[in-house]
Amino acid sequence: MLLQQNDSQLENFKKIINIRSLKNKKILITGCNGFIASSIIKTLYELVYDSKYNLNLHGIIKKKSRVTNLILRELINLDKIKISKIDIHEKIKLNFSPDIIIHCASITAPSLYKKEPVETLLTNSLGTINLLNLAKEKQTKQFILISAGEVYGNFKLIKKKKLSENDFGSLNPSQITSNYGISKKFAENALICWGKKFKIKTNSVRLFHTYGPLMKLGDGRIHSDLIKNVIDRNNLLIKGNQNIKRSFCYISDVVFGVLIVMLKGRNGESYNIANPNETVKIIQLANLIAKITKQKITIKKKSTKTRNDFIYPKVSIEKIKKLGWSPKISLKNGIIKTINFYTDNKNWRNN
Numbered sequence: 095m096l097l098q099q100n101d102s103q104l105e106n107f108k109k110i111i112n113i114r115s116l117k118n119k120k121i122l123i124t125g126c127n128g129f130i131a132s133s134i135i136k137t138l139y140e141l142v143y144d145s146k147y148n149l150n151l152h153g154i155i156k157k158k159s160r161v162t163n164l165i166l167r168e169l170i171n172l173d174k175i176k177i178s179k180i181d182i183h184e185k186i187k188l189n190f191s192p193d194i195i196i197h198c199a200s201i202t203a204p205s206l207y208k209k210e211p212v213e214t215l216l217t218n219s220l221g222t223i224n225l226l227n228l229a230k231e232k233q234t235k236q237f238i239l240i241s242a243g244e245v246y247g248n249f250k251l252i253k254k255k256k257l258s259e260n261d262f263g264s265l266n267p268s269q270i271t272s273n274y275g276i277s278k279k280f281a282e283n284a285l286i287c288w289g290k291k292f293k294i295k296t297n298s299v300r301l302f303h304t305y306g307p308l309m310k311l312g313d314g315r316i317h318s319d320l321i322k323n324v325i326d327r328n329n330l331l332i333k334g335n336q337n338i339k340r341s342f343c344y345i346s347d348v349v350f351g352v353l354i355v356m357l358k359g360r361n362g363e364s365y366n367i368a369n370p371n372e373t374v375k376i377i378q379l380a381n382l383i384a385k386i387t388k389q390k391i392t393i394k395k396k397s398t399k400t401r402n403d404f405i406y407p408k409v410s411i412e413k414i415k416k417l418g419w420s421p422k423i424s425l426k427n428g429i430i431k432t433i434n435f436y437t438d439n440k441n442w443r444n445n
Contacts, residue, residue, distance in 0.1 A: 103422060104140055107350050110418045111357050117147040122192035124182060124225065125199030126153035126175075129309040130240055130301070130348070132165040134196060136308075137349045139174055150176075152192065154199065157181040164439075165308065182221040191232040194356065197225055198240045200278075203313035207271045218277030219284075226288040236295040238356050239285055241364065243302040243341070244275030248404045256410035259300070259364050263406060286362055297355050298364040302409060306345030306428060307435035316376055317342060320383050321429075325436050329392040330384055334403070336377040336393055341409045343369040344428035347421040354419040368409040369421040383429055 121138065125131040135151060142149045153166065157179045161167055169175040180186055182199060199221060201207070201214040222239065229237050247263035265272050265279070282298045289296035303317055311322035316332070323330045351367035359365060374382075380391050411420070423431070 101140070101346075103346055103350070104137070107353070108141065111354065113141055113145065113147065115357060116142060116149050118150070119193045120150040120152060120190060121194045121196065122152045122154065122188075123196045123198060124154040124221075125197075126166055126177065127155050127159065127161065127163045128198060128200075128202070129345070130304065130352075131196070131198035132163045133306075133308055133345050133349050134198065134352060135169065135175065136165050137346075137353065139169060141353075152190070153177045154180045154182065163308075182224050183216050184224065186224050186228045188228065188232065192229075192234050194236045194238070195225055195229055195234055196238045196240070196352070196356070197222060197281075200240065201274070202242075203310070203315070204271075204274075205314035207274055211270055211273050215273045215277045218274070218281045222281040222284050223288075226284060226292075226294070229294050230288065230292040234294060236356065237285060237289070237297075238352065239281055239296070239298045240352070241278045241282055241298040241300045242275065243300050243366075243368070243406070243409070244404065245279045245282065245300060246404070246406055247275065249406045255407060256370075256412075257366070257407040258410045259366060259413055261407075263404070282364060289362060295361045297359045297362075299352050299355050300364060300366050301348060302341040302343060302366075302368045304343055304345055304348045306432050307439075308345065309432075311436070316340065316379065320380060321432055321436065324383060324387050324389060324433055327389075329390045330380045332376055332380055332391065332393045334394075336380075337375050338403050338405070339373055339375050340379075341368045341370060341373040342379070342425050342428070343367065343372065343421055344423035344425075344431070347423055351414060351419050351421075354414065354417050358417045363413075365414040365417075366409050366411050367414060367419075368411055369423075369425075370408050370411060371421070372425040373408050374425065379425075382426060386426070386429060387433065 123131050123135055153175055200217055207214055247265040249263040265275050285296040305317040309318055311318055320330050348367055355365050384391050
């Protein structure tokens with residue numbers, strides 16, 4: 095059973111939010127086969143599983159796909175979620191009116207930015223517009239977009255010590271790997287426009303390097319690739335610049351951040367969700383994993399570039415901290431939890 099209800103972090107979260115506000119709510123989540131969406135669904139279920147709040151969970155997966163996510167399978171078997179196969183690139187038709195939409199659907203694997211550039215662009219842009227039009231038609235009260243730190247672009251010269259929600263670098267529109275960041279940026283602006291015109295409460299949450307159980311292994315993101323190396327018992331392989339710094343945040347912290355924004359965020363605002371205390375160089379991450387697993391590190395200086403090696407200041411989370419959120423899981427503990435999950439769940443699939 096992957097659904098676990100007895101969690102101290104979950105209980106602490108209940109103390110700072112009003113779970114009763116979820117009573118009888120219909121929540122629609124896109125991209126349900128994915129890492130972020132399935133983790134949000136799992137947590138929403140665990141928040142209310144022993145209550146009488148009658149939370150109605152509805153999920154969207156790709157029209158031609160099947161349910162591969164083990165969390166979804168368990169919840170479907172328990173009759174706790176309804177899944178629809180919908181192409182969000184087309185006009186969306188539903189036979190119910192969601193109170194809240196959480197838009198997680200996105201191509202997040204850097205290896206696909208070049209292989210599926212149009213799909214990457216359209217899911218974040220046209221997909222978001224179609225969901226916002228659905229929200230307008232169904233008089234949905236709230237829309238949450240799962241955005242990304244890539245909207246900030248590149249800071250060649252770091253003059254600021256912290257990256258706040260109002261700081262932006264450059265994004266080169268002539269570079270194909272900018273498709274992800276540029277389309278997320280477009281989606282955020284679409285939220286503001288639709289929200290203002292059609293009176294929908296909107297929020298964007300900007301995630302950085304999120305890791306943990308349920309993530310897809312080996313998709314081109316450094317933490318994903320290194321954990322796959324561990325599971326496959328291979329050397330820890332680093333391709334390219336080992337000194338690039340990234341901010342890593344454990345999945346449970348990220349999910350609680352998203353839900354805090356959903357329940358307490360100010361209309362029209364964007365929020366960073368990150369763990370500034372766990373901002374490390376790629377080589378430092380590899381060294382940490384090597385120390386935990388006793389595996390060796392291999393470095394290849396040349397690599398096929400699949401994403402932007404952005405340089406940016408340490409992420410500021412002062413804005414979301416005012417809502418009552420802060421990260422709790424250290425990088426070391428998070429890595430151990432993640433490795434243990436994949437060791438104990440060898441049949442895990444997330445295609």
